[in-house]
Amino acid sequence: MDTSTAAKAQEKQLLAEALDYTCSILMSAYDEIAQQEHNQDVILEDRLFQWKQTRDYRTKQLNESQSLMQQISAAEKQMATEIQQLQALVEARKAEAEGPFDYDAYAEPEDALMRAALPYHAKDLAIEDAQYHLEKALQNNTIDVKQFLKATRDLATEQYYQRAMLRKLNVRIPVQHEF
Numbered sequence: 001m002d003t004s005t006a007a008k009a010q011e012k013q014l015l016a017e018a019l020d021y022t023c024s025i026l027m028s029a030y031d032e033i034a035q036q037e038h039n040q041d042v043i044l045e046d047r048l049f050q051w052k053q054t055r056d057y058r059t060k061q062l063n064e065s066q067s068l069m070q071q072i073s074a075a076e077k078q079m080a081t082e083i084q085q086l087q088a089l090v091e092a093r094k095a096e097a098e099g100p101f102d103y104d105a106y107a108e109p110e111d112a113l114m115r116a117a118l119p120y121h122a123k124d125l126a127i128e129d130a131q132y133h134l135e136k137a138l139q140n141n142t143i144d145v146k147q148f149l150k151a152t153r154d155l156a157t158e159q160y161y162q163r164a165m166l167r168k169l170n171v172r173i174p175v176q177h178e179f
Contacts, residue, residue, distance in 0.1 A: 117171040120162045127159040 109115040131152060138148045 113169060113171055117166055117169045120165045120169070124159055124162040124166070127155050127162065131155055 109118055134143070134148055134151055134155070137143045138145070143151075
């Protein structure tokens with residue numbers, strides 16, 4: 001019986017060691033599974049946080065886009081109203097103007113003295129233009145010197161009379177030269 005008791009004791013010992021070993025393996029496996037589950041939970045929580053951030057960002061962008069669309073729509077309505085008002089104004093102006101446009105009405109001199117001086121001033125400026133073109137014709141050999149001198153003399157005489165009338169009226173017409 002000694003041997004059988006010793007064998008049973010040894011068998012018990014081996015079974016206890018096997019059980020301890022199995023338990024340690026199971027505990028180790030359980031710890032590893034728990035760690036993996038924890039890691040997966042952390043990854044899922046991180047992804048969930050990222051998705052929530054993305055959703056919040058896109059919601060904000062959507063709200064801003066909708067606000068811009070409302071502003072654009074309001075601006076379009078205002079522009080349409082203004083266009084209609086301008087078209088009505090143009091039609092009213094067309095109805096008012098029953099004849100050809102009178103440019104003289106917009107270029108009317110300030111007083112009677114200026115009104116009297118305006119034709120003399122216009123002739124003076126026209127003579128200056130004619131003298132300029134005579135000089136160009138002489139430079140291009142279109143006219144000879146004799147023709148140039150006669151025409152210049154006649155224009156200078158006429159210009160003298162125009163300027164004398166302007167002095168007599170004692171009017172100085174402001175002229176802006178654009179060069």
